Amino acid sequence: MRSIRLSRLQQQRQQFNYYLSSSCYCSGENDFVVKNSLQQRQQQRNNERLSLPPPQRRSLLRNFSSSSCIDDSALRDAGYNNLLKGLDVHTVPSEMDDHPLAVYSIQRQQDSSSSSSNSNARTPVLLLHGRTWSSVPVYHLIGNKENNDNNNNDTDNDEDNNFSLMEALYNTGYIQPYTMDFRGFGGTPKDKDGYVEPLKCVRDVISVLKWIHQNENDTTEAATEEGGPPPSSPPALLGWSHGALIAQIVAQRHPEHLSKLILYSSIYNPNIKYSIPPPYEDSIEKKQRQSSSNSSQSSSARLLGHTDHDDFPLHEMTAPNEYDYAMADFTNYFDTFKPASTSSSSSGTTTTGQQQYQPPKSAKLFANAALISDPIKAQWWNLHQLNECHPSEVTSTPTMVIVGDNDPYSPSILQAELFCNLGSVGVDRVWSIIANADHAVHLSEERGRFVKSVGSFLQSK
Secondary structure, eight states: OHHHHHHHHHHHHHHHHHHHHSTTSOOHHHHHHHHHHHHHHHHHHHHHHHTSOHHHHHHHHHTOOGGGTGGGSTHHHHTTTGGGTTOEEEEEEOTTTOOEEEEEEOOOOOOTTSOHHHHHOOEEEEEEOOSSSOHHHHHOOBOOGGGOSOTTOTTOOTTTTBOOHHHHHHTTSSEEEEEEOOTTSTTSOOOTTOSBOHHHHHHHHHHHHHHHHHHHHHHHHHHHHTTOOOOOOOOEEEEETHHHHHHHHHHHHOGGGOSOEEEESOOOOTTOOOOOOOOOOHHHHHHHHHHOTTOOOOHHHHHHTOOHHHHSOHHHHTOBOOHHHHTTTOGGGTTOEEOOOEEEETTEEEEOOOOEEOOOHHHHHHHHHHHHHOOBOOOBOOGGGGGGOOGGGOOSSOEEEEEETTOSSSOHHHHHHHHHTOOOOSSOEEEEEETTOOSOGGGSTTHHHHHHHHHHHHHOO
């Protein structure tokens, strides 16, 4: 056990050192050069794609590989092992500033036994991750011997270690799942600011929703000419935990870009209001000048009365994620303990009375994969932008609220307030509670019922 723990720490340290030395953690001119290089490659690929007919355009989109996005992130080395196994990786430019966004999908498999209309009649859905971890370990967790602590257990197979929600949704036969990484998470590099803002995430989600809609219409265009289904409606949107707040704001601001909304384990709490950064003051600027005569802070930072390093010291900006913290969402198992251990020694047999926490297999697999995809903590800023989350402003989108009954981060009383205050009129509203489940329902033993509930809602007219 000691050697396993040591190897895990060594792996985390290697990923941490790589992250600091690579272009995915850079600032100033280096970051500007990287961004311009990515934009040039992206623009060139877009021009090539637009010059092709729809079938070839779709094929190019499917093979829009990770070279312009993943290669500049912590997933560069992990991208060629089992973390991204079975996924197509696309690079979608944000409409806000052309920042490259990593988008993942599962490639359609042509079934010769089914008609073209059945093979294309899938509902697209975009999955948003939470506050700390990339979509890759969250929604496509596939264990393997390298990421499993039980390396000596030859009885484990890929099926037993497969907790991929992407594959589970795809295997329903009527859902086409997509997922994406926010800036600074997984395969999406950080932008020049170096931190994550809610409204930036909202704009990026809109860009990806539009891209998915266009991609799905390109996919069904040929089938429509042959009598297949008409062009698809806008994608559905699912947000988990912190990502549910982002999804809710998208539905409030731009309901035309999504067909349905799923708020999964939302951490919505009307009693929490985030503070707004201080306004401009002469005294603040004087203090900044006195503290650093050679300050290189931007004018926008002066207007807000703060700098990035004031809010996020360097040791916090480069703080590594931790293994135990990665298992914090598996709260349903905190009361599951190993029995007191007994060991033999030269002085006799000793019994350790202290019981130990026994995490489930999915928790260990998730922790190992999460530290590879996100070795550094992503720093959020301007969280006051989340204060505009008001369920009453979700007025025209069919909405599902789904949560585990043992979720400490999304208690039933707050979920009830979220659901009952939805402003949707004349559209479906569904509240689903999964028994014996915690915050990460889709990674628990109850994931089958979670997939069935979500699938039923997406399939309903």
